[in-house]
Amino acid sequence: MFCPNDKAMLKPVNGVLTCPKCGYTKQAVAGQNVVRSKAVEDVHKSVMDDSAQKVSLLPTTNEYQCEKCGNHLAYYYMRQTRSADEATTRFLECTKCGHKWREYR
Numbered sequence: 001m002f003c004p005n006d007k008a009m010l011k012p013v014n015g016v017l018t019c020p021k022c023g024y025t026k027q028a029v030a031g032q033n034v035v036r037s038k039a040v041e042d043v044h045k046s047v048m049d050d051s052a053q054k055v056s057l058l059p060t061t062n063e064y065q066c067e068k069c070g071n072h073l074a075y076y077y078m079r080q081t082r083s084a085d086e087a088t089t090r091f092l093e094c095t096k097c098g099h100k101w102r103e104y105r
C-alpha cells in the first residue's frame, strides 16, 4: 500500500492506512477488495480465452453426434493408448457444449 500523492508507504493508524508524509488515508478498503477480485477474474478470463483458441485450432468432424446436445460437429484428436499394439484412439469434443468422448472401435 503506497500513498498516491508521494509514493510513501502507508502505515496503519487506528486501523486506517495513513501516509506519514502527507496524511493521506486509505478509506475504501472494501472497494479495494472488489477491484482486486475483478483483476483475478480478468486473469481467469484471459486464460479461458487462451484455451478456447487452442481448441479452435483442432480439426472438426461431422461424422458423430453429441449425445448431450445433438450437435453434429465435434473437434477430434488422435492419441496413442498405453499399449503399442492397440489402435490409436480418436478423442472427440463437442463444439457446442464441450462434451468429450472417445471413439471405440
Ligand SMILES: [Zn+2]
Pocket: 003, 004, 005, 006, 007, 008, 019, 020, 021, 022, 023, 024
Ligand atoms: Zn502521502
Ligand SMILES: [Zn+2]
Pocket: 066, 067, 068, 069, 070, 071, 094, 095, 096, 097, 098, 099
Ligand atoms: Zn454437445
